[in-house]
Amino acid sequence: MSSSLSIHLLHNSLRLHDNPPLYEISTSAAAESMIPLYIITSKSPFSQSDEVNKVNKSRANFCLESLEDFDNSLKAISPTQRLICLQSKDYDTSSPDPDVEYAETLKSFLTQFPDTTDVTIYYERDTSGPILRRWRMVLDEVVAPKDNVSVKLFETNNLHPLDNYLAKSKGNPPNSYGSFCKIFNSLSSPAPCLPTVATLPPPPKLIKGSYDIPKLDDLENVDQTTGGKGSFKGGETEALKRLELTVVKNCDWAATFEKPKTSPNSLNPSTTLLSPYVKHGCISPRLFYHKLSEAYEKSTKPNSSPPVSLHGQLLWREYNYLHGYATPNFDKMVGNPSARQIQWDDDPALLKAWKDAETGFPFIDAIMTQLKETGWIHHLARHMVACFLTRGDLYLSWEEGAKVFEERLVDADWSINNFNWQWLSCTAHFYQYFRCYSPIAFGKKTDPNGDYIRKWIPALAKMPKKYIYEPWEAPLAVQQAASCIVGKDYPNRIVENHTTTSKNNMSRIAESYKLHKEAAAAAAAAAKSKKRKSTSD
């Protein structure tokens, strides 16, 4: 008996709203001979949270924790068992090359269906470096060698296919956000969202539970705070709740949102907190975009605009993805044509102090503590600690900082993370290195009392307002009264003097820029002479 096989290869959470591959596969699954298989791969603690696992497992007849399990269970698969949920760990260090292993596993999986005449892989493309690499491995190792395997690719992880932007800019991504916005505005509105996938194949008998498809009108208020560990619930249901709360029900707030007016150190985050859900595919960026448009329409207040508006935030995402897609070695300095080559210091002890929230600068340490404990910090807080690690104070490589964020941020997104580290370190896109964040002054603007510091660093809770950002300035008697002796209850500064250090670092950046300019000029001259030579030949 011959049949066709459809595979939904998914690297994120399985969402039901605006999910083109799932929509297409589920609407075409009527064909008797078709065996739809949903294969989920996901590395993040966030999307492997209990919530997501629960939802995904309820839709699967197999939920495998590793590629080894997957392999071992192949023999158990039969055409009547229709849904498969595979959760693999992208950063499984025990495998020499998880991407090769992944492709090999998929290939051997297909051999279990020798009678299939056609295999179609449905895939929502993600251009993030590591995910793109894995996908290319699948194309090379699984799709290309087989005549009966084809691909249905959906470019819906972004508002438009990234190549559509590039086509408008002669193949090179625009190097300012403003130029990118012009390109975006010259395109038609992002494609409308697809209907919710409400009819999945029936659950196999061996699985308990039912398909819990979230409905917008079921929603209740959700806690917006990130008060502690585990306060992010994974999954699409939670994402839709947050969208409903922050955008649909609160359209005036959404329509007048201005990012710079939000605070890096308010105790209750002043942004939507939807980034983890966008990143993990729990919510479609197109759904987010169009819901925002509706909120703008509905609100009677004057709407804010890019770059500061909420639409503007989604456009920043597009812009960052575009650079991540078009730039070789985007996550590195060496071999990255848009990155200034800077001789960063290498000091593991300083890096560790930054990572472990032991720099002796309360604002830095509070931010790094919030990151460690909740997985989320405000965008401007990211600026603050990124500047401090790189050009501002420690003069360590932005690549090291990016790795820590990648590991710890619940919304860590390869394109956005690397773009921002390059920006903050004055490596690319932003070059005004004389604009430097002060670990003492910056936080005071929005939190003069230091409540944010008191919350995340209990040792400093009783430090008087006057010294909360620079406790080393407090006289010993004051430190004693606050039960916080600097050097004993709270670390000494790892940078003696921010002002002189940052000034010195500026001259180091200037030196690197000078070398860059000379190298660029030499390269241009060489290219010119080569061209002259070739035309004269």
Next chain:
DNA sequence: CCGATCGTTGGATGG
């Protein structure tokens, strides 16, 4: 070629 201008979100100071 030059100068003006602008670039998501700096700091210090003074009104």
Next chain:
DNA sequence: GCCATCCAACGATCG
């Protein structure tokens, strides 16, 4: 508290 102004070690773009 809010705003304007200056500071000033930048670079891409545009007229």
